[in-house]
Amino acid sequence: MSDTAFAPAYFEKNRAAILESWFELLRLPTVGTDPRHLGDCARAAAWLKIFLKPLGFEVEILTPGSGIPVPVLVAERPGAKKDGTTVLFYGHYDVQPEDPLSGWQTPPFEPTLINERVYARGAQDNKGQVFAFLQGVRSLIEAGEDLPTLKIVLEGQEESGSSALNDLAPILRQRLRADVMMVSDTSCGPDNRPSIVAGLRGVQHFTVTLTGPAYDLHSGVHGGVAPNPAQGLASLLASLHNADGAIAVAGFCDRVHPPTDEERALARQGALTLEQYTQEIGCPPAGGAQALDAVSRGSFEPTIEINGMHAGYGGPGSKTVIPSSAVAKLSMRLVPNQRPEETFAAVQKHLADRCPPGMTLALSEVCVGAPGFRLPLNSPIFRLAADVLQQMDTRGALFRWEGASIPVVAMLQHLSGAAPLLVGFGREEDKIHCPNESYGIDQFVRGMTWTTLMLKALA
């Protein structure tokens, strides 16, 4: 059997058991941002420990002394060679909230197989991709293959700031030393072409509340007299961008480095056309600074996005009130060289300077977050990975600079000293973070194949 056929064959032989295990993991509603799901997160960590122990891993479940104790799982399995390569695998078992529930066609935490796709919150991001890695490891161990030393970190707060893992970082520094850090939390290129992520944006986020009257007012009696927080918030949020879509916050973009010509050219290879994008998303790529092309905007430029905005009446018909307050959820994506403390301070100052008269501005749920990064294209690990992906797909790998963030990657890179290797098998149709998230069986098997080939290459 060829190396590339090994994982698919293993999957076919064990399909029922693998799906059963995967579904067990997906049934746990591990919304790490919501304290009500703390128990589900603990159950997921325990479930993963039980999966890893029989494979020869030493497994420990850690929680920090402060904050919400969403557990972090740390596992290690010695390699065949005494001084061989050490591979650190990072993944997360937490998921985005299932909201809006009404958008789901199947229950978000009851995985459902339809046309060889598994529908569930977390089916792809990141439980599906993590579980493909774990099954890849298991298949190699069952086949008696030599493996490199494997270290695994699985956390439950990737979607909400990785606070437990950040708190634990100092005591994990020695234990996580590694040569390569594998992460499967990214996507393929167009036409399902494998891709290596050479850069990610950082992320930071917060909630802003603008308060005016002590209670909702009659908008006839008070209209034109009382300040309207909905109106004030709309103005504040509108002020974050210029008319051409460019970020208008002073100082926010000061440290942004443009990409090299090679990076820009390679990024274009992996991009959807305008027609493909419009077809996929339902609208043209008309967001962001219109002076730049869409690929540059998504790969190499920072953003400030409104993720939520709520004030006053939202039911049927009309209710003529001036709402007492208005709330928005904002997140910023950062590119390499931008410093999260600086960009957050710039946005904070921008808002404070423009707080409308008569109203009070408050920031809460602040996550200053982590910076983005870009990796050198000609590193040995990238060359090895490109070879492996060429075996899987004769077209070879694309390099991509994803707009999304895995904030913890920059932190773990720093902590472990390892070279990050981000290869994932997501697709746009997976609809991660949205209702009806799903992951294809074919994508799952490709993840397993990648895992087996790469670990053998590193052994």
Add this chain to the structure above:
Amino acid sequence: MSDTAFAPAYFEKNRAAILESWFELLRLPTVGTDPRHLGDCARAAAWLKIFLKPLGFEVEILTPGSGIPVPVLVAERPGAKKDGTTVLFYGHYDVQPEDPLSGWQTPPFEPTLINERVYARGAQDNKGQVFAFLQGVRSLIEAGEDLPTLKIVLEGQEESGSSALNDLAPILRQRLRADVMMVSDTSCGPDNRPSIVAGLRGVQHFTVTLTGPAYDLHSGVHGGVAPNPAQGLASLLASLHNADGAIAVAGFCDRVHPPTDEERALARQGALTLEQYTQEIGCPPAGGAQALDAVSRGSFEPTIEINGMHAGYGGPGSKTVIPSSAVAKLSMRLVPNQRPEETFAAVQKHLADRCPPGMTLALSEVCVGAPGFRLPLNSPIFRLAADVLQQMDTRGALFRWEGASIPVVAMLQHLSGAAPLLVGFGREEDKIHCPNESYGIDQFVRGMTWTTLMLKALA
């Protein structure tokens, strides 16, 4: 017994029965804008018919052939003199939605008496004020007093555009002919001083929806690429006003007539000071065009207010999405001479001209509404009403130009040929349209007193 002591004495004697009846009416959740409450509206109309029949009224409950059939009650009782004055009383039994329910300290539809105030949705607006009028009429009839010819119109869609009454208007023209139109849906001046409303603003409202992606997107993957409807809507809403708070919609204010010096001076008499306002409302009167004083803004200027604004995530923590769509509820207050069709068209054009690229704008739940009006201060009916109010309060009546709207008043004025007489006994602390709406027993009794004195003066 003096004329002014008659109604208070009647109330004290019949207190338990009056409260019981009033509470029955308040228990019906007559949210006229919500089709789920159609049955409650029909029950309220039936309840009012049963109240009026024994008093000698011919009562008919009408519904138009089209639209939501929220019933309109029309009643008539011949006066003592054959060619005497005909008084038309207008009121509404519908109420604003109780939302947000969490803000209520007692159930909104279970009236609760605390410290001589009745807490319930509609306790004041308008069931409380209507019921004070009806009890005033009843007390006079029981005392055998001569009355003018009385016509009563009670509708269930005042808060949502009066569509049934507007539809029925053509067939009601003859039946509603009158000399004076009494309405009790307004407030006293500061320090509880009685006031005659010499002007009201008109109102129009609609819902605007901005749609971008076909589904909520990951704001990392798509940030800076996909258009963000929350951001687009914030910009659209912000564009409605200039930085100084003045309306920025071209053509919207073209027909606005400034008030006379006398009107402006009288309006100031009835105004709260900045300190009183800030104390009452919890923030300074910092809304509207800052080039004008607060009294002018609230009495004589139009507004465009955001009553609601909703997009994306609003739960705890963060969810990094680009929402698929964003919705706002807007209402405009109009001053005399502005034409609702023109102002609506101006706002519609303003929004359409600025629809952000890649997104779709839709207007729905449109109520083009009714114009505002201002009445001449030296009319005979105003002089008579001022005399009556002087009997009730030696300070005499204030004239007020309220910022709120009773859109149907302009329509009924036109239909009936009657001179509008708007005297109500609301106060800011009643919190109409808000959680914990209430009405004081003293205010209710003053409404009864006003009714008995004025109807005797008109008999």
